[in-house]
Amino acid sequence: MNAWLTVWDLLPTLLLAAITTVEITIGAFIVAMLIGLLCAMLQTLGSRPLNALIGLYVDVFRAVPVLTQLFIIYFGLTEIGIRLDPLPAAIIGFGINGGAYLAEVFRAGILSVHQGQMEAAQMIGMTRLRALRIVILPQAMRVVLPPLANYAIGLLKDTSLAAAVAAPELMFRAKNLVDKTFLSTQIYLSVAVIYLAMSLPLSHLASLMEARLARGRQ
C-alpha cells in the first residue's frame, strides 16, 4: 500500500509527461496529414513516374519498423552531422511514417468518389487540382474519417517508442521513475491507465463515426 502512495506522489510527473505524449501525437498527426494528403493528391493528378515514386515511399515506410525509422532520424543523422532534439525527431519520424499510411487512406477516399464528380467540376471550368480540393476531398472525408481516427489512436500508442530516443514523454518518464523507485508494477500499471484514459474516448469516437458511415451507406 505504501508503494501506491508513492505512486500517487509521482502522478503529477506522469501526467505532465502525458502532455508531451499528446504534443508528439498532435505534431506527428499534422505532419502525417500534410504528407498523406499531398501524396494522395499528387497520385490522383500526377504522372506515372511520380506515382511510382510515391508508391515506393508508401511501401518502404510501411515495411520498416517505425522504431528503426526513429533511430535513423535521431541517431543515424548524427553520422552526417545532423543533430535533432528528441522531440522534433519523434514528430518528424512518426509524421513521415504516418504519411505513408495516410497517403493510402486518402487515396482510397478519393477513389471512393464517383468519377462523374470530377468531370462535372471540370465542365464548370475547374482545374483538376481545384476540383479535387473543392469537390472531391470534402466528399472523400466521409470515408476517410474513421480510418483517420483509428490512425490517431495507433499513433498515440506508438509515441511510447519515442522513449527510446529520449523524448520526455510518458513512457520515458515512467522508465526514469522506475529506475529511481523500483516500483515497476505500480508505475507501469499507472501508465497503462493513463494511456487508456486517452485512447478509449478516441476509439469510442472512431466507432461512432464508423457506425454513422455504415448507416449513411444504406
Add this chain to the structure above:
Amino acid sequence: MAEQATDGAADALVEIRGVDKVFGDTRVLGRVDLSVRAGEKVAIIGPSGSGKTTLLRCVAHLEKPTAGYVAIAGQRVGEKLVNGHWREMSDREIAQMRTGIGMVFQRFNLFPHLTALENVMLGPTRVLKRSRAEVEPLARDLLRKVGLAHKADDYPERLSGGQQQRVAIARSLAMQPKLMLFDEATSALDPELIGEVLNVMRDLARDGMTMLIVTHEMRFAEEVADRIVFMDHGRIVDEGPPGELFHAPSHPRTQAFLRAVLDRQTMADAS
C-alpha cells in the same frame, strides 16, 4: 492564343475534323467530321455503342481524340500551337476553355455535399471569382427558370432525378456557355420525369442556345433539332433535317434503326 482553324465553314461555332478515338484495340470513333453553326441545335442519334457519347466527350475534351481535332469558335479544344506543333494545353488552359462549354450528364453528377443553390453558384464564385452577393440573385433566377426556385436550399439527395437534372442544367447555364452538350440527359430518368427536363431543354433551344444533343428521345429530337445526325459503329452514317431523316430516310441503316426504335416507342406509348 487564337489559332484559327481555317478549313472550317466561316460561321461554324463547333468544328469536328477527322476525329478518331481508339480505346485499347477498339476503334470507337472513325474519322468523324461535323460542323455546328452558332444557334444551331443538332441531335445525335444512333444505337448504343455507336460512339455518340464519346464524340460529345471529345468536344468537351473529357476524352482526348486519338487523331483529328475539335475547334470551338475557331479555337482548338485542348490543344495549342507551340513552335509549329500542336501540344496538349495545360490543365489550367483547358479549364479556362471549358468555361464556355456546358455539359449535362446522364447521371446528373450534382455535388452531393452542396445544396441546389450552392451547386449553381459554385462555378461563378470559385472559377469566375465573382462575389456571392452578385451571383446569388442570378443563381436564383436560373433555378426559377428551371422551375426549382423553391428547392434552392435542398440537397441533391432530397430531389427527384428530374429535379436533379434541372439543377444540373442551371449549374451549366450559370457559366453562361456558348455551347451546351447534352449526354443522354433523360436516359437515367423514370418515364414520368422525362417531360420536365425536356421542357427546360425546349426553353433553352427557344432562347437560341447552340446545342449538341445525344438522345434516344426521337420525338423531342424531331421537334427541337435543326439537324439530325445518325451515327453507327463510330461513324456518321447519315445526316439531314429532321423531316427528311425521320420521314424519308435514304440510308438503309437509318431506316432499320428508326424502324426498331419507333416500334419500341410506339409500343411503350400504347402500354
Add this chain to the structure above:
Amino acid sequence: MSWQIFLDSLPELLEAALNTIKITCLAFLLASVLGLLLALARAAGGVVGRVARVYIEIVRGMPALTLLFLIYFGLVPMGIVLNSFVAAVVGLGLNGAAYLAEVYRSGIGAVASGQREAAQMIGLRRPQIMRHVILPQALPTVLPPMGNYAVSLLKDTSIASLISAPELMLRARDLAGTYYLPMDYYLLVGAMYLIMAWPMMRGVRALERHFARGRLQGGT
C-alpha cells in the same frame, strides 16, 4: 561502412534476424489461438463474454511497449522473472490476441445469420455450427487482416529490443554503438526488415485481390 566491418557483422545480424522471425512466429501463434478463444468467449456472452470484452478494450487501448514493460519489469517485484525472449513472445502475443479477437469477431459477424439458422434447423449443435458452418465462411474476411497483422507484428518485434530481447534491432543498436556507424547499421537493418516484410505485404495484397474476386463472382 567499410566492407570488412559489414561482412564481419553480417552473421550476427542474420542470427538476430532469425530470432526476429522466431519471436514473430511464436507471438503470432499465441495471438491466433488466444484471439480465437477471446472471440468465442465474446460470442458466448455472459460473464465470460464481458471479461473477454474488457480484456480486449484494455489491451487495445495501451501501447504494446507498456504491456511489454509490465510483463518484463512489472512482474519482477512479484517474483516472476521472465527472460526477455519469452517476455517478448508473451507480450506481443497478448497484445495481438486482443487485435485478432476483433478480426475474428467481424469475420464471424460477416456470415449471414440465415446460415446459423439453417445449420440449427439441420440439427447441428453450437460448437459444430461454429466449426463447420461459420468459421469456413468467415475465412475470406479474416485472412487478409490476419496477414496485415503478421506484417505489423514482424515490425513490432523491434520494440522487444527495448527490453533487451536478442532480436535484430537490439543487435543493430549494439553494432551501431560499437563502431559508431548508426546511419549505416540502421539503414542496413531497415533493409533487412524490408526484405522480410515486402514479400508478406505482396502476399496479403494478392490474398485481398483473390477474395475480392471470389466475392464478386459469388454474389452476396
